[in-house]
Amino acid sequence: MSAEKLPESHGSEGHEVAGHGDPFADPGLPAHAPRRTDIDERAAKRAERQVSLMFVVSMLATVGFIASYVAIDPDKIVYIFPLGHVSALNFALGLTLGVALFCIGAGAVHWARTLMSDHELPAERHAIEADDDVRADVIEQFTTGAAESGFGRRKMIRNTLIGSMALVPLSGVVLLRDLGPLPEDKLDHTGWRVATEAKPLPLINMNTNKPMKAEDIAVGSLTFAKPEGLEEDDEDFQQQIAKDALMLVRIAPEDIKDNDSRELGFEGILAYSKICTHVGCPISLYEQQTHHALCPCHQSTFDLADGARVIFGPAGHPLPQLKITTNQEGFLVATGDFAEPVGPSFWERSA
């Protein structure tokens, strides 16, 4: 912006310039107009009282906050029209604290608007770049410095400097190692890995905490299971169940479309991992007529009658299926781990 277009060239009554040929000239600042409180002492007094009133209301509300904290029974429930049945204590605390904070803010704003000085103070803006001679001076200093350091001439120093600068960030990368041990093969295996053909592992019903027989699982039913030996009181129960959880469904054998899946099951009882292969949500919205299982997080849909094929959504793999059979006493058992890792994909995932 050229100097003559700046407001101070015209004073605060800049409008006259617009008349002389330049219709887009800066009109400058309008004349200062006094507020009602500036000219009327009674109005100023009234505003002062209003501001003080708000601060006093805030004080009262804070006292009310403390009083309701002490006085109101935490279990008391009251009916308040648009909210319904609410905790009296929560309502009183929220209301009084809200009023206390609001009144301070509103009082401060009202004070600033009515009573504090409102004279406009223009802060001038200048061109960002420096003068030409200043710039020439800086460039000269830089080139002198560069020449004196010999940076361009002593190439060995330059190259080793670049090398050391490039390597320094590696120490940060090494520090990342402190984030914890590497996962090793933990992602590839679940708690079912201890099961073998010779020593099968019974499936435990999550509801009853007891092993199940094949005839307990009805067609159209849904049952959740965990491996034997995993107890809710175990310290790492949540970590283990996040991989081991099973959902058991029974589908009439003629409705099962995938032969491999039928082989892995037992008389139509199929044991699928409950962990979605997208980002690992527990997935068990099972529709017993369509045999679809839906993940509530991102709507991945699996067809459990067709080897848990993904029929919709972002999941990349079918749900892993556990091979089950029955032991001599007729209880459902697993004879090994899942054939592929359960849960979401990861870099080193083999299948």
Added chain:
Amino acid sequence: MKKLSARRRHPLAALVVLLLALAATGGLYAAFAPAEKAQADTSAQSLAIDEGKKLFAVGCSSCHGLNGQGSSDGPSLVGVGSAAVDFQVGTGRMPAQQPGAQVPKKKVIYTQPEIDQLAAFVASLGPGPVTPTEEQYKSTNPDDVAAGGELFRTNCSQCHNFAGKGGALTQGKYAPSLEGVDAKHIYEAMQTGPQNMPAFPDTTMPEEQKRQIVAFVRHTNEEPSPGGLALGSLGPVTEGLFGWIFGLGALIAIAIWVAAHTTKAKKS
């Protein structure tokens, strides 16, 4: 005895034996038959089945077949049991208004005695889950709510939401809200697995656990919300939407009001 055996070749011996046999048969018939006949014809159960068959022929047979064997329009009802009938008809889902992804709950058009008769008829088609009695679904133990909550979160919350408010499924199907649903109907739904809900038979979820879940659902329905507006208890989606629209909306409105009332803006 000797006399009797000596005359066994008498010409009238065959006649005597015949008379004795007739008398024995008649006596036995008189002793047993009438009682059996009376039991079969006048018992309340068989009357209910008869009445139920008539109601079934009028209201249900066009889809489920005259003998409940099923057709292309409706599944077979052999073996679904009386609990399924009591649930489906008792919540107004049956008779269905129109075919679709899901048959919704609507106004019940049968009286409870009529529903019982229909249930008796369907139960006579094959063995299945029996309508529960009040002792089965009515909990008296206050600890049941906590135990039921745990079971609900394991088995039910994935579809019906952690507060039983229901949720969406695939292709237009949905898990209905459990708010205000009769305790008996919740129990029956777990027993029978209506529509796309999986069943939770007594073998995998014993009667007592079903009663605990019912107790939890009823408790959740009646529990007031200590935090004020529950926003449907649907979780972060409704809460976020509320925050964006009403919370941020209010802030924007205040910002506009403040900007419109600065000393500079006002002096025109």
